[in-house]
Amino acid sequence: MSYYSNIQKAIDFIEINLQEDIKLEEIAKASGYSIPHFYRVFAPLVGCSVKEYVRKRKLSNAAYDLATSKRSITDIAFDYGYGSHEAFTRTFKLTYGKSPSSFRKVNGEPWLYEKVNLLSNNKKDGVVILKPEIICKDERLLLGIARKVNQGENLKFNLLSNIKNKFMEMSEEIKNRVNIELHYAAYDYDVQDISKDENEINYIYFYGIEVSECSNIPLGMVMRVIPKAKYAVFHYDTMNNTLNGESLSQPVYDYIDGIWLPSSGFELSETSDYEVINQAESLIDYYISIK
Known part of the structure; x- marks a missing residue:
């Protein structure tokens, strides 16, 4: 199998376990590569490190939950592996420019970082496959x-x-x-x-x-x-x-x-x-x- 197929297996594993505390060893195992090998090939194919990818996906889903549900901020933070309300707030503010509570009050419309699909073609029948904004x-x-x-x-x-x-x-x-x-x-x-x-x-x-x-x-x-x-x-x-x-x-x-x-x-x-x-x-x- 190609690198694309094997790294996609890791991405799929991340998605299934997004609300868990995922270990690098587990993600690498899903790809079939050793940790050094996996770490080396993941970023060039995906565009960011595996740690950054997991963080972006967790925060994107958390932002969507904040914008579309009335669940408590603490519950959302715990769902995505943050040990405390404070830790979640610090990380969220670095990405979205405001705290989760402020974000919710102003009816935020977050741009979302969606799951990467390495197996989708860039072209179909010679036509470019566009990547629209997801919001x-x-x-x-x-x-x-x-x-x-x-x-x-x-x-x-x-x-x-x-x-x-x-x-x-x-x-x-x-x-x-x-x-x-x-x-x-x-x-x-x-x-x-x-x-x-x-x-x-x-x-x-x-x-x-x-x-x-x-x-x-x-x-x-x-x-x-x-x-x-x-x-x-x-x-x-x-x-x-x-x-x-x-x-x-x-x-x-x-x-x-x-x-x-x-x-x-x-x-x-x-x-x-x-x-x-x-x-x-x-x-x-x-x-x-x-x-």
């Missing part, structure tokens, strides 16, 4: 319009553009906007439609803007809450047709679903994906909900 994104409160769309009719009559234009006509009524330059779009599919031919698929298309609060919903609009969740984030430059800086030869979702996802090691979660559109800068951020 725990906070809840968003949106206000906009939602319409049922048939994909065949959309392709024929450009329905999505009509919905966007309708929203722009109505948007002056919206109060408490968070950022007037950013618009949000989301697609909700009927599971029974997924097996149909593309032109027969129906979905609910939402287009709107983020608000800080919503006490009065303007006539014809709907409120939508995007829950806090883990997302892979792709940045699309519409002017240059690049995704995360790489030239794109196919539609964005075709690349994400057909190229990136099967090679990523992630699975899609039940939370809806969404897009954040900055028309002034010709940028669209695609938030793909993962687990």
Whole structure:
């Protein structure tokens, strides 16, 4: 077997035992190498020492738990092998710039250090496999319009553009906007439609803007809450047709679903994906909900 396969066995062992006090000897044994041999080859392949890798993975999971649960900081600290609240706080602050309690109070949206997969290909059929940012994104409160769309009719009559234009006509009524330059779009599919031919698929298309609060919903609009969740984030430059800086030869979702996802090691979660559109800068951020 290659070095990649054997070091991946060690990485898999770390992941299974992430809440344990893992010894270097045990990790090296999982790879089949002696400790000196393992220590020498791990960092060049992974990009950091084994000790640093374990620390990053533990802190990343701890940050996710802090952001998404109400469990006590002490319980989370003990789960990831920290002997005391104080030791966990010191280490966490060095990485995230604030204490766990402060991080939780400000509704942190941590960038996450995910498990390394050495066996994923850098290319598939000659196409580069991108590495998106992985983030725990906070809840968003949106206000906009939602319409049922048939994909065949959309392709024929450009329905999505009509919905966007309708929203722009109505948007002056919206109060408490968070950022007037950013618009949000989301697609909700009927599971029974997924097996149909593309032109027969129906979905609910939402287009709107983020608000800080919503006490009065303007006539014809709907409120939508995007829950806090883990997302892979792709940045699309519409002017240059690049995704995360790489030239794109196919539609964005075709690349994400057909190229990136099967090679990523992630699975899609039940939370809806969404897009954040900055028309002034010709940028669209695609938030793909993962687990």
